[in-house]
Amino acid sequence: MTAQIATAGAGQFALGLGLTNECNLTCAFCYRDPARTDRLTLDQVQRVLARLPVRSVNLGTGENGMHPEFPAMLRFLRGQEVKLTITSNGHSIAVLDDDAVRGFAEVEFSLDYPTRAEQDAQRGAGNWDLIRAQAARCRRLGVGVTIIAVMMRANAMRLADIADVAAQFDAPLRINVYQAVQSDAFALTFEEFWAGFAALFARTDVIAIGEPLVRAMAGLPPRQGGCGVATVRVTPRATVLPCVYWPGGGAPLDLLLDRGAGIVDTPPFTAARTLPPACAGCAFRPACGGGCAGRRVLSGAPDAPDPYCPVMRGEDRRLSIRLAPRRDLAKLDSACTTIVMARG
Ligand SMILES: C[S@@+](CC[C@H](N)C(=O)[O-])C[C@H]1O[C@@H](n2cnc3c(N)ncnc32)[C@H](O)[C@@H]1O
Numbered sequence: 001m002t003a004q005i006a007t008a009g010a011g012q013f014a015l016g017l018g019l020t021n022e023c024n025l026t027c028a029f030c031y032r033d034p035a036r037t038d039r040l041t042l043d044q045v046q047r048v049l050a051r052l053p054v055r056s057v058n059l060g061t062g063e064n065g066m067h068p069e070f071p072a073m074l075r076f077l078r079g080q081e082v083k084l085t086i087t088s089n090g091h092s093i094a095v096l097d098d099d100a101v102r103g104f105a106e107v108e109f110s111l112d113y114p115t116r117a118e119q120d121a122q123r124g125a126g127n128w129d130l131i132r133a134q135a136a137r138c139r140r141l142g143v144g145v146t147i148i149a150v151m152m153r154a155n156a157m158r159l160a161d162i163a164d165v166a167a168q169f170d171a172p173l174r175i176n177v178y179q180a181v182q183s184d185a186f187a188l189t190f191e192e193f194w195a196g197f198a199a200l201f202a203r204t205d206v207i208a209i210g211e212p213l214v215r216a217m218a219g220l221p222p223r224q225g226g227c228g229v230a231t232v233r234v235t236p237r238a239t240v241l242p243c244v245y246w247p248g249g250g251a252p253l254d255l256l257l258d259r260g261a262g263i264v265d266t267p268p269f270t271a272a273r274t275l276p277p278a279c280a281g282c283a284f285r286p287a288c289g290g291g292c293a294g295r296r297v298l299s300g301a302p303d304a305p306d307p308y309c310p311v312m313r314g315e316d317r318r319l320s321i322r323l324a325p326r327r328d329l330a331k332l333d334s335a336c337t338t339i340v341m342a343r344g
Pocket residue numbers: 023029030031032060061062063087088089108109110148149150176177178179180181182
């Protein structure tokens with residue numbers, strides 16, 4: 001038997017929408033399935049918004065600007081009372097006119113390395129310049145910018161350098177730990193995970209920590225919302241998931257349209273907030289809750305503690321952090337993510 005972590009009640013949801021899984025790039029670490037093309041229709045997007053009490057919408061999964069109805073989708077989403085954000089490699093912003101870009105509360109640009117040569121080697125020639133140009137354009141238009149990096153083996157010790165690049169655009173850095181969806185080639189070892197976060201926090205101030213183990217080891221209190229509670233992901237394949245990395249493809253969108261906010265009572269959502277039995281007596285349990293449920297499921301041991309758990313190894317990996325003044329970021333409480341700002 002596993003203990004259940006309480007839900008936050010019928011609050012408003014952070015909705016992740018993948019309009020398409022098409023992309024102009026082919027990053028080797030990417031979790032999307034490049035072997036097929038799937039697209040949500042405008043009608044499906046409208047029905048989701050009509051059915052679910054949504055507070056924020058983030059566009060992700062592929063490169064949304066590749067969807068033929070992208071401008072129409074944006075016009076619709078802009079008319080909703082939601083905070084609209086997008087995660088992009090730069091392309092989806094470059095194809096929009098200034099007025100459309102102003103429709104975003106915030107634009108997240110993916111930057112995984114602090115130099116042009118490394119970024120372009122990973123993502124493709126010209127990507128560094130594209131991101132810098134579009135990030136500068138967003139700032140000129142008064143649109144907030146966040147830089148987002150995947151923390152993986154090759155960049156784990158250099159995240160603070162990426163935060164320095166982000167600061168050039170007055171942007172925080174959001175970090176998602178690499179999740180081994182398609183392959184574990186980029187996965188961090190236990191040592192790399194903890195050394196990477198310690199090095200990051202030595203040079204940056206913390207805006208938010210949603211990555212549960214890191215949050216617990218940094219001594220922060222339990223957070224509200226999060227996976228299985230207040231985040232819903234709708235994939236281009238018209239399925240619904242508690243987290244973008246959740247394996248198995250997801251439940252049909254009709255289930256969400258039928259249940260609305262009650263989607264959190266379906267099995268993947270309850271699994272996402274279920275405490276592994278071995279965590280029951282742990283002092284870090286309130287903030288950690290067993291760690292990242294998506295990672296546990298991907299590792300093949302959903303009922304075991306997070307693979308990066310130091311407690312199960314008898315180790316102390318407490319982290320020293322300095323808090324930044326709070327910023328009003330749209331995605332503060334979404335997913336297992338960490339947000340920092342370069343110091344000074
Ligand atoms: C899938 S992309 C979609 C948006 C856009 N194409 C981009 O790259 O920003 C969304 C974010 O997920 C990150 N990402 C991709 N694969 C990942 C993985 N396996 N683990 C963690 N993050 C990943 C990307 O780097 C990007 O920051």
